Amino acid sequence: MTQAQKSRIHAVDIMSLPALPEVLFRILDACEADNRNMQEIAALVRQDAALAARVLALSTSPAFGLAQNDRKLTLEQTLMLLGINALRTLALTAAVYQFMDQSLGAHRQRHENFWQEALLTATLASKLADLSGYPSVHEAYLGGLISNIGQIGMLVTEPELYDDLLDQAGTDTSELVTREKTLFGLDHASLGGKMLSRSGRRGPLTDAVRFHHASVDELTEAHHLVRLVAVANRLGCDASIAPAAGLVAADRILGLIPSLLNDLHASAVKQTRETARAFGIETSSRPQKQERADGSQTSASKSEHELARRLGDMNILSAARKQLEGSEQIDDLLASADLANHLIFGMNRIGYFLVDDQAQSAQGQAPTNSALTQFWSEFRVALPSTHSLVGATLTNGTTESIQPWQEPEADNAQPSVLDLELLDLLHTAGFFSIPLCAQGQIVGSMIVGVNADDALRITQRHRLLEWFAGELAQEILGLNRRNKALAEALREQAEDQRLKARSVVHETNNPLSIIQNYLGILGRHIDEGHTDVADDLRIINEEIGRVGTIVRSLTETGDVNEDRKQIDLNALVKDVIQLLRPTLITPAGIGLELHLDDSLPPIEASHRRVKQILVNLIKNAAEALDRGQIITVSTSDYVYLGQQAYVALDVGDNGPGMPPQILASLFKPVATLKGGSHAGLGLSITKKLVDELHGTITCRSSHSQGTHFQVLIPRRLLNA
Template sequence: MVGLSNNKIQKYDVGQIPSIPHVLLKLIEACHKVDVSFEELSDIIKKDAGLCARIIAVANSAAYAQWNDVKDFNRLLVVLGLNTIKTIAITTAVHQFFSQFNADMGRWVGGFWRHSLSCAYAAKLLARLTGYEPADEAYLAGLLHQVGQLVFLKKEPDQYPELLFDAATDQELTRLERELFGASGNEVGAQLIYDWDPDSMLGDAVLYQREPAEAVLDAPRLVRLINFAHKLSNRSGLNEELLHEAGLLFDLSQPVIEDLRLEVRSGVAKAAEGLGINLDPDAEPGQDFCADGEEVRLELARKVREFALLDGVEQHLSGSAELDDVLLASLQDLKILFGLPHGICFLTDPDAGILQPKANSCSRSEQVAEFQLQLKPGRSVVADASLNRKLSSSFDPDFADRLSVVDKQLIKLLDSEGMLCIPLCTGPEDVGVLITGLAAVDMQRIQQQSELMLCFSEAVARTLHQRQRLTRGRDEALAQERELKQNQIRKLVHEANNPLAIIKNYLQVLSVRLGSESGVQNQLSILSDEIERVADIILRMRDISPQSEISRGAVDINELLRDLLEIFRVSHFTTREIKTDMRLDGSMPAVLTNRNSLKQILTNLIKNAVEAMSGGGILTVASRDRVNIDGAQYIELILADSGPGIPAEMLDNVFRPVKSGKGGAHSGLGLTIVKNLISDINGSISCRNRREGGAEFTIHLPRNLE
């Protein structure tokens, strides 16, 4: 449980230990899955001694010194994090590719892999049989027990296999290794583990694996487990000496050992099958499967290339600050990675149940905005791709004969023979769909790249989802900030109005006391008017819209009127027996104005009309296009009620902040707000009492179309 004194051991770089490419392939693929768990990564890594050794070596570095007390391998992976594990996998694959083995060395590496995995399975099964609780620790010790020999094989790929052939026993192998390298494979492997966990028995278990059974009879159980598992994993078969050691160390009978050996072989075969390795159970040492065959090397190189490109794409996307920039970057990357030039990015609106186009690289981009696709099965290839979370194309047999009109229109917009629909999903979130033009001749190429394309779509979806969350969070923060400011303004307005009201009342008292002297009364009247003007300015501060800077645009006023009247019909008109008489000019175009301000103006006027007709009545709403006033074109809006009208004494001051004549809890400031908002949008408002009864308000708005 202490380090070895032989300083020569320190010169060997465990970071260069060869790994099985099949395991690297699985690990690289897993690292690029969105929902990969550390348990899944651990299961893959613990099938290769080289990868385990690298993980431990990185954990020993100064960067992770604060985590030196973490000795559980699975927890160690969590500490290192997904990005570090991914980096280890990629760099190992690159090293492997540029320092390929010859066929003989590849077979030796394959043999070491089989033996290490066999020892790991044997150690774990023995641990369970003998009641050793941390069975995973026994597995890890078994997997790493030959890591020192892998270092030697990497350092001397020609000499070391000859040495392995020449050594008839473990003791002779130890002697020959010390002569050639200055240390045995056991000592090099043990030192790696001592560096990581000097207080564990793991290092001792690796160090004493070749000792005779009689030498470890009183050693801790883990040392005995690895000692016997190492010997059991050799392919010489069961013999009297091995059975004797099983009884001596653990009191296990021959049938138990035979069953154990069969279970180990079955476990290794199953692991190999899962990795795509074809094992020959009867292969002699040095004649195993080649761990570095041409086919698997090329596949590993392809994976490294693809995922290096994908990492570049993720960096490109993450460098885009705004959502729109991410959308455009994803379309650019689609072209760079897959050679697909024209694309449209639809984002999901879960509340409305639709897909909306948000970015495109089409030549007729202005037409794309008109497409809003229902998220319902069978309505379009695009919707089905999103609902099924599956790559889909217009050439698929399920769609080829039943393309909808919208599918055909999109294909035409993409200027292509067909289209490919790429769902953008990350975890449980359905972010949207990327669609791109596709020719029939490209189908086979795209199918071969489907795995990379799905990883690309996950990267895009993940980045988009993050940007959407950031945007929502920012909008919510801005809304809260605006609301806070509005509340502060309302409070200040309230506080300012109190002294103004006192001053105005005091002026009235002075006016009475000073009598009818015209000069003084005239001055008091001027002061009173100025105070009212100050009050009016303060009230306008209260009514500033927090979103006024972003709400200007083309407004269909007729549609806005219909929407408001429908809202009031449900909430007010029906219960108060108020009917509406709409006389809207259907030829009136949308005009450029502030929608929020206009909506508040109309809402206040309709509210006033409702309150004026407490016993029921008729609300007349009219619009008229092209009203000429002093040579300028205006839109005219009229709202008239059938109530009692405005008292004659109030008509002159109807848009000033005086007490309302409607009664109830109304503040009396609604029409003042209306006047101020009308002024803000460069309009005008007038009012009169109609002969037939009721009040009529007329609004004129500039007819701005562009």
């Protein structure tokens, strides 16, 4: 044997090991099923050494965040962490490689025998674990299952050489190990351990594979799992009777007497043969080469042909998936589905029923370019319903059919009037009603019109048709969710605009009231002969400008930075007080006290927003107070919240306070104690303005101490 051949043996990778085709296509089916069950998938993975080894190798990938030596996870838990997509990809990749590697067909019987021996060893290991008190039976099963993956690696890499070597060694395991070392430079146990180590797997499971052919003397002090797998291998090398070597090893390294093991061995053999029969595999004691009439070995088995067909179906399904992607309207999606149905199945008489959850019904629908469009939308099925075959599909998620060319079964439901009407509309003798199911939800049904000459083709491709229906259902579900999200976004946008319009109306009332009051003051000043009215006119002009700014905000997206400038907060407070005292404070008989921090520096902020906040808070307080009560306005520097420095603006009063139920929703646009025409928007607008300044606002209120608002504005200095 050349050095290059030896190097290939030493470098064989777990991910290249072939799995049994029967197991592969069942796993692919389970992964595609809408009601997929991870326990069922795990049970299938447990039936194949190569697949189990692949899962163990994949679980050590950093992409899944599992520790290399994490032995606490069961196979089900490992598969859950890997996810259904990773498992589907793993099985599909294995299937593609096996389909491409035609050499596997020549050694089909050898692979089946390896598979049976692995199952028997795994079953024995789990039973021995239970009998000897090993705490993790599932780990013992996995150890037994993958213990001989090195043999699969050798057969895959050098099929002809290793096949001959197995024939020469016969049933003598010691002879087999000796010949492997001579030919390849290592035995299959060492190769299996090497493959697991290279994939990142460490610990007793890897040791159980590496040392399962060690001598009994060497194993007496080994890890419990290593001893279990070694005994299971010795017992599993003969399916007809428990081998003497296995009985001796069990006694010496596990302390299990032979009388306990004969029944255990017989039970494990029976269980293995039942599993093999379930997969349609004939059991045999030793591998036999299959010969063609011309003397050459046979190629692919029936299962391999089935696997090839499944791969073809998946390629078709992938193309169909691309055909369905990207539709933004349900009509476009159904048109794409019609085209895909025509291309894949040759079916062009198709209609749909789509479920409307809110109406608890399903309505008929066909694409606008379909000949069925005219009448299809006039059909509606109330749900749940089993009066018709279509209703049964929509309610139970089952495929129903009318096939008059077949002998009717006794328990078959009779077509309803609706079913017969649909037949007439489809212009076919029969139909299949196929559920559109995705993520455990029935979103509709696909009604495929068929005639007798279509039936065989549809029956042969029924599974693919159901898969296609699942893909269509997934797209419908996604489209429904996108449309729902869009409708919700539009509703929120409309609500935002409505609230903004209400806010503008509310906020313009403040400057308009001030303008109205100052026009009255201006009139009195003129009547009294005052010649200096410039200050009154300035205030009126400023408030007119503020009205314009507020109205423009209805159609413009405000930028908090657009009017940011250096403001003197104390001066701004005095201006607002001067503005409100003659128009609001004095007429109401309310007192006003100022406590301003003279050390407060000018800060960088939006003058308009800060002014509006202050006006809202003072106006809100004034409207809640009785004559003689007092509003207090104060400022202070260096208020810290966390690591952030703020300046504080406080507006308090000694009024009646607010009840807890009002405080709980104080800044929402509904809470108000004012009654009358007040919209309850003032404080919600104030909160929004504070947020735009990246500040915070708090409120405390009680019947005995009145109400106190504190606004914290970031302490940003213009040139800091």
